[in-house]
Amino acid sequence: DAGITQSPRHKVTETGTPVTLRCHQTENHRYMYWYRQDPGHGLRLIHYSYGVKDTDKGEVSDGYSVSRSKTEDFLLTLESATSSQTSVYFCAISWAHEQYFGPGTRLTVT
Amino acid sequence: DAKTTQPTSMDCAEGRAANLPCNHSTISGNEYVYWYRQIHSQGPQYIIHGLKNNETNEMASLIITEDRKSSTLILPHATLRDTAVYYCIVSGPSGTYKYIFGTGTRLKVLA
Numbered sequence A: 001d002a003g004i005t006q007s008p009r010h011k012v013t014e015t016g017t018p019v020t021l022r023c024h025q026t027e028n029h030r031y032m033y034w035y036r037q038d039p040g041h042g043l044r045l046i047h048y049s050y051g052v053k054d055t056d057k058g059e060v061s062d063g064y065s066v067s068r069s070k071t072e073d074f075l076l077t078l079e080s081a082t083s084s085q086t087s088v089y090f091c092a093i094s095w096a097h098e099q100y101f102g103p104g105t106r107l108t109v110t
Numbered sequence B: 001d002a003k004t005t006q007p008t009s010m011d012c013a014e015g016r017a018a019n020l021p022c023n024h025s026t027i028s029g030n031e032y033v034y035w036y037r038q039i040h041s042q043g044p045q046y047i048i049h050g051l052k053n054n055e056t057n058e059m060a061s062l063i064i065t066e067d068r069k070s071s072t073l074i075l076p077h078a079t080l081r082d083t084a085v086y087y088c089i090v091s092g093p094s095g096t097y098k099y100i101f102g103t104g105t106r107l108k109v110l111a
Helices: none
Strands: A004-007 A010-013 A019-025 A031-037 A043-051 A054-057 A064-070 A073-078 A087-095 A098-101 A105-109 B009-013 B018-023 B032-038 B045-050 B061-064 B070-075 B084-091 B105-110
Touching (some): A019 A087, A019 A105, A031 A064, A031 A073, A043 A064, A043 A073, B018 B084, B045 B061, B070 B084
Parallel strands (some): A010 A105
Antiparallel strands (some): A043 A054, A087 A098, B032 B045, B032 B084, B084 B105
């Protein structure tokens, strides 16, 4: 258990509304990641962070922004949610060649 | 980062060894091979990783060919709890570990 929590665990929102997902870790790890997973697909990297205020894009970053003002928190924001962003979102940290994943947030955009 | 190719699905009898292959023919010399698995809708779980040499831990063994273009994950005595999607990932040593997951192999362990 790498001490990773995600909130909320489930959310239903309407198209066009802003949504923020939170990832919290208790171990002070430097690297944090946001992935999304759609049915029948593996995880796809959205954004990652390599330190406070240091973030970079992954392979599917359009429509998403992130912020990391504290080591322990990595926020993922959908500025204006669309139905194509309905997905399961996983946060992860990496440590010594291993990534540890949170329990996931199931987001439905109606 | 190099891409990987895995079979879509495999079956294995309970108690037998499960051998999951992965092709990574474009792997670079400094890239590692990682294996993760995902059970139901949980977050992926790290299994093992390697660079050149074969590796073994309490969960599995990783066999990497000499040319490093393919590898095999071995679960020595598969149980029903090993039913999962297994992902083979190749990633560089940059420290950021930006994984490309692919669709993985769905392993079903049969009673």
